[in-house]
Amino acid sequence: MAARKVFVAGNWKMNKLVAEAVTLAEDLKPLVANVTNVDIAVCPTYTALYAVGKALAGSNIQLGGQDAYVKESGAYTGEISPRMLLDVGCSWTIIGHSERRHILGESDAFLNEKVRFALASDINVMFCIGELLEERKGGTMKDVLERQVVKGLEGLTAADLDRVVVAYEPVWAIGTGETATPDQAEEAHVFVRGLIEKIFGADAAAALRIQYGGSVKPDNAAELIARENIDGFLVGGAALKADSFADIVNACA
Numbered sequence: 247m248a249a250r251k252v253f254v255a256g257n258w259k260m261n262k263l264v265a266e267a268v269t270l271a272e273d274l275k276p277l278v279a280n281v282t283n284v285d286i287a288v289c290p291t292y293t294a295l296y297a298v299g300k301a302l303a304g305s306n307i308q309l310g311g312q313d314a315y316v317k318e319s320g321a322y323t324g325e326i327s328p329r330m331l332l333d334v335g336c337s338w339t340i341i342g343h344s345e346r347r348h349i350l351g352e353s354d355a356f357l358n359e360k361v362r363f364a365l366a367s368d369i370n371v372m373f374c375i376g377e378l379l380e381e382r383k384g385g386t387m388k389d390v391l392e393r394q395v396v397k398g399l400e401g402l403t404a405a406d407l408d409r410v411v412v413a414y415e416p417v418w419a420i421g422t423g424e425t426a427t428p429d430q431a432e433e434a435h436v437f438v439r440g441l442i443e444k445i446f447g448a449d450a451a452a453a454l455r456i457q458y459g460g461s462v463k464p465d466n467a468a469e470l471i472a473r474e475n476i477d478g479f480l481v482g483g484a485a486l487k488a489d490s491f492a493d494i495v496n497a498c499a
């Protein structure tokens with residue numbers, strides 16, 4: 247286990263009506279209430295954020311959005327601003343999830359704008375990166391990760407990185423049940439930390455938390471978190487049930 251404080255976040259994606267989301271939050275609270283050595287967050291869909299935020303008030307579970315646009319307000323139909331996320335109690339937002347990169351077509355340059363605007367708006371960022379299966383098989387995994395890190399974090403300072411977590415989520419492992427092995431995940435995390443060191447220096451690299459995401463489950467969390475450079479998880483499917491998410495958190499505690 248690394249010296250950095252472990253951070254486990256649940257990405258609920260486009261799931262749960264408001265009442266279901268509140269129930270999940272209420273069920274989760276007591277299951278992780280005694281955990282003090284792991285940062286915990288959940289990222290519900292927008293319509294449930296306010297209600298879940300109220301349900302979690304005073305708990306040790308932080309709230310996050312799943313995306314944020316690059317303007318504070320205005321004529322941007324369908325978008326949501328960092329300020330609106332802060333307004334409902336979020337301290338985090340995900341930026342650059344692979345579903346936004348590959349389904350919604352968001353570019354590295356646009357994601358960089360989002361990261362910068364979110365940080366300028368005082369919300370912390372979970373910045374997601376990860377290669378496709380064909381990129382891994384074709385031997386370009388490291389090029390892809392390098393491009394995503396260099397372009398996505400362009401213009402940031404080492405001090406900005408205090409408010410950024412990087413989530414390594416190999417696309418082939420998301421929602422497939424096929425987890426990266428601890429060796430595969432550790433190799434990618436070491437590579438990413440090395441990139442951060444080159445750009446931002448050794449201190450920033452040593453302090454940066456790198457989450458792993460992709461079919462994390464209660465039964466594989468312990469062996470992954472045991473690796474030196476894996477500092478937590480961004481959990482999809484297993485975050486939709488209170489007991490499985492709590493088991494993952496507790497495996498890290």
Ligand code: 13P
Nearest residue numbers: 257420421460461482483
């Ligand atoms: P799964 O845990 O469902 O594979 O999803 C991972 C993910 O995309 C988290 O952001």
